Amino acid sequence: MGEFELIRRFFASAACAAGGEGIALGIGDDCALLQLPPGEQLAISTDTLVAGVHFPDAADPFLLGQRALAVSASDLAAMGATPVAFTLALTLPDARADWLDGFARGLCAMARGCGLGLVGGDTTRGPLSLTLTVLGRVPAGGALTRAGARPGDLLCVGGSLGDGAGALPLVLGQREAQGAHADYLLARYWSPQPQLALGQALRGRATAALDISDGLLADCGHIAKASGVALWVDQSRLPLSPALTALHPRDFALKCALAGGDDYRLAFTLPATELAAVQGLWPEMAVIGRVDAGQGVHLLDSTGAELLPPVLGYQHFGSQGD
Secondary structure, eight states: OOHHHHHIIIIITSGGGSOOTTEEEOBTBSSOEEOOOTTEEEEEEEEEEEBTTTBOTTOOHHHHHHHHHHHHHHHHHHHTOEEEEEEEEEEESSOOHHHHHHHHHHHHHHHHHHTOEEEEEEEEESSOEEEEEEEEEEETTOOOOSSOOOTTOEEEESSOOSHHHHHHHHHTTSSOOOSHHHHHHHHHHHSOOOOHHHHHHHTTTOSEEEEOSSOHHHHHHHHHHHHTOEEEEEGGGOOOOHHHHHHSOHHHHHHIIIIIOOOOOEEEEEOGGGHHHHHHHOTTOEEEEEEESSSEEEEEOTTSOEEOOSOOOOOSSSOTTO
């Protein structure tokens, strides 16, 4: 199967490549054309996922297609952007029709759920890797960023933490588990749902935001640095799912929530005056700490004493916790 036949058969003809609002021209030309409403800006983010690093070599292609787009779309949620389109650069060791069919179906299912249209990309031969670029729109000056948190703000998250990391022993075959709790954790790993509606609801309310991909403490460090403030995290207030605590000891569950990564929940800072409004729109959110003058991220135990976390989060280069 040649490159162009591969693209035509599995991607150009997919439902998610049919175009949509904001897409003036999709797959089939040298460039796609996007049409933004007046007064809006384009939000762009690119992620690369590599076999053996970001997912197991033998990952189910349907689940991989879902996950690959979800983790990229989560960046749009973090900025409060409305999804528009995405591109896919796919490097494959070989063009197996069964693998491509499963991957394209998973990709398209997530794309339609997120409101994203496939508008182009590239294919090449090599070790399996996926590079996705997502594009969204946001009112000019209205995007959420990591800068802007202020002393006195509340530190919040969009839902339970640690589920993706808690699923990893199951994904890697290090542990066997069956039943509803295992199914829940595996779904949170393979099909995380980008918090797009929450991100849009936070525009004009939150002072800073990002999505949690490398671990709560590590990612909160980005807000602290960009905003020039200190974030205090109350460990006793971390929202843990019943599935996570049922399958793992509490110490391990807390480590997953603090430093495991793969959550794809939003972490955001919020003036206390906005709390009731956001809770009304997103009841599963949780307040987990506060913003103070100072710098860095600080972890408190249930007595209010500061803890020294052994690991901050995932890093591709350098030792963990650097």
